[in-house]
Amino acid sequence: MSPSVSHLDPGAVCEHLYSLSADAERVGASIAGVIPRSERSVAFSNFCSYVSGELKQVAGHFPGNTPGLAWSCRNLFEVNLTVRYVLLSEKNFTEWLGQALRDERDFIDGVLTLAEANHAEQKSILLSRHEHLGGMAKRYGLEFSRPFQVKEIAKAVGEEAEYVAMYKLFSKYVHPSSLLINNWARKGPGLEWINIFLISAQRYAGDTIERLRGASGTSETALA
CATH class of the missing domain: 1.10.287 (Helix Hairpins)
Incomplete structure (x- = not known):
């Protein structure tokens, strides 16, 4: 995944995110083609489609809708945890x-x-x-x-510290917090907040797709 794309113009950022979304869809299609149709292959492919859709949402939210960006980042974090957990057993x-x-x-x-x-x-x-x-x-x-x-x-899955840290950030945006209502709703957050959600969303998406690709045995390249 790209470590940061926030210094680029919004058009370039969105183009990058749509490219990642298309990559996720390709991995999902490859999984469906490699594993005989089963609950597992369908679920893995569906996970990929979900990640692809959320990356499109991130592109749509960037840069002006930070609450939407936070929601999509949270969704990608939760689906990453879910995939890692269901792959355990x-x-x-x-x-x-x-x-x-x-x-x-x-x-x-x-x-x-x-x-x-x-x-x-x-x-x-x-x-x-x-x-x-x-x-x-x-x-x-x-x-x-x-x-x-x-x-x-x-x-x-060993991500309790990440959960505690990220949910402190998510809660300021996905709930009508005092900070959101009294400050950010009018003038918006600093760039560092947008960076956190933007970069984290890509990181969670990439890790999720890579794990699904590895679990399915497909050679389709995951998000890069």
Whole structure:
């Protein structure tokens, strides 16, 4: 990864980020072509697509939307921790797959709670999907797993210090903090803050793709 691109003009920075995004997509496509289709190959490819999308978001946020940049950097940090954690064991990977079922079930439960009485047809569709999720869990031997606690998986992969440090920075932007409202919302942060989010986002993205590439055995070059 480039150690810093913030000294370049915004157009050059965005071009670099879009190039990294395309690289991530290529690695994902290569993974899909190397590993026979399975839950693992699909998941690895999906991880790559997600990283690619977040890099596009970083490009879209830079340089004027620092809160958006912080959000994307945080997402790339969390997906990096998640990838590292699920690669530790099959149990972790299976638990992560089960989270998708629980997430969708929770989403449906929330919508059903808010649905009006006159939405009977829509509620019926959602209830049918709810039941289908239970069947999928039984068919594939998955649990409706709770989402990982980011602090815990950071500790498990040896990144607890990074977690503590970065979340102190993220919290000033992803929440309506006093600092954001009373200062940065009007005049914006210093360049050093933008640098931290911009460089960290690239670093997390590159590490994630490299780990997925290595775990899949593909020879496609990761982000450089």
